[in-house]
Amino acid sequence: RPRVLSGIQPTADSFHLGNYLGAVRNWVAMQETHDTFYCVVDLHAITAGHDPEVLRQRTRVSAAQLLAAGLDPDRCTLFVQSQVPEHSQLAWVLSCITGFGEASRMTQFKDKSAKQGADRSSVGLFTYPILQAADILLYQADAVPVGEDQRQHLELTRDLAHRFNTRFGKAFTVPAPYIVKETAKITDLQDPTAKMSKSASSPAGIIELLDDPARSAKKIRSAVTDTGREIVFDAEHKPGISNLLTIYAALSGRTIDDLVVAYDGKGYGDLKKDLAEVVVEFVRPIQERTRAYLDDPAQLDKMLAIGADKAGAVASVTLRTTYERVGFLAPA
Numbered sequence: 001r002p003r004v005l006s007g008i009q010p011t012a013d014s015f016h017l018g019n020y021l022g023a024v025r026n027w028v029a030m031q032e033t034h035d036t037f038y039c040v041v042d043l044h045a046i047t048a049g050h051d052p053e054v055l056r057q058r059t060r061v062s063a064a065q066l067l068a069a070g071l072d073p074d075r076c077t078l079f080v081q082s083q084v085p086e087h088s089q090l091a092w093v094l095s096c097i098t099g100f101g102e103a104s105r106m107t108q109f110k111d112k113s114a115k116q117g118a119d120r121s122s123v124g125l126f127t128y129p130i131l132q133a134a135d136i137l138l139y140q141a142d143a144v145p146v147g148e149d150q151r152q153h154l155e156l157t158r159d160l161a162h163r164f165n166t167r168f169g170k171a172f173t174v175p176a177p178y179i180v181k182e183t184a185k186i187t188d189l190q191d192p193t194a195k196m197s198k199s200a201s202s203p204a205g206i207i208e209l210l211d212d213p214a215r216s217a218k219k220i221r222s223a224v225t226d227t228g229r230e231i232v233f234d235a236e237h238k239p240g241i242s243n244l245l246t247i248y249a250a251l252s253g254r255t256i257d258d259l260v261v262a263y264d265g266k267g268y269g270d271l272k273k274d275l276a277e278v279v280v281e282f283v284r285p286i287q288e289r290t291r292a293y294l295d296d297p298a299q300l301d302k303m304l305a306i307g308a309d310k311a312g313a314v315a316s317v318t319l320r321t322t323y324e325r326v327g328f329l330a331p332a
């Protein structure tokens with residue numbers, strides 16, 4: 001089976017619909033066809049300032065949500081990044097073959113550091129994509145299911161794998177991004193030209209999986225739509241209604257064409273009202289299951305420890321090869 005690795009940051013109280021439709025939904029599906037490794041990337045979550053107790057809680061809530069969304073510890077390896085020390089160890093080696101200019105061109109870093117100011121941006125924020133490359137390369141991943149916003153980081157990962165292999169001898173599989181076009185960029189409900197984002201969206205623009213369902217329904221009903229009244233899919237000229245159609249299709253399993261036909265002659269309000277119900281029905285069971293996992297944190301931690309053991313067994317083999325190729329003495 002081809003190998004998969006992907007990760008998600010525990011930087012909010014809840015994942016949002018963009019995370020789910022752009023990434024997590026595909027993680028769940030790939031358990032059937034791939035050898036899958038999924039991690040909650042807590043090392044990445046300390047790059048922009050955080051509170052330790054909040055991080056600890058969010059890490060557990062993240063794992064619980066992933067399980068609630070359909071990850072099955074018997075069919076995938078689910079773990080927390082900091083519990084597998086090889087991630088940090090490989091990141092150092094990779095940072096030494098990454099150009100300073102090359103890292104400076106990462107648009108996510110440029111955006112975030114421009115917002116925070118250079119003096120308030122950490123070096124960790126700068127080297128973030130290198131740690132992400134380490135996450136992926138340690139597992140010899142063939143495919144990395146992510147949303148569109150991760151494409152450039154994946155390109156860097158591929159460059160680093162190739163560079164290392166050429167310079168020191170083959171140690172890494174060169175991974176391919178796995179980006180499902182239809183749902184790769186879910187947009188902000190209040191600003192449908194921008195992506196739905198934990199850090200950038202206003203509360204009204206983002207649907208959080210763990211939010212009060214009534215509030216989520218209201219956000220869908222007050223989503224910004226476009227001028228005109230026709231329900232058609234046209235991401236360029238009608239980004240608002242197109243985003244709602246994308247979400248509706250993905251959550252209901254109906255096709256966009258099918259929805260367009262079904263809403264022929266009806267108004268935006270009708271579609272929003274129905275989609276609001278679909279969203280409520282979708283989040284309700286996820287919330288129930290998340291709560292159930294969080295009711296027993298000791299059991300959850302145990303599950304994650306088993307995941308870290310399984311992940312570590314793979315990661316340590318890659319790290320050993322890498323260290324040997326670079327010229328480090330074998331461990332005593």
Ligand code: TYM
Pocket residue numbers: 005006007008009010018019020021022023024041044131132135136144145146147148149150153183184185186187195196197
């Ligand atoms: P993060 O935590 O920001 O997001 C997790 C996943 O959700 C996707 N995503 C979206 N997809 C569609 N529409 C949206 N509006 C949307 N917003 C977010 C992201 O593309 C991502 O797949 N750097 C990564 C975490 C990471 C990682 C890795 C990913 C660390 N190591 C190794 C893959 C492999 C990040 O910040 O994702």
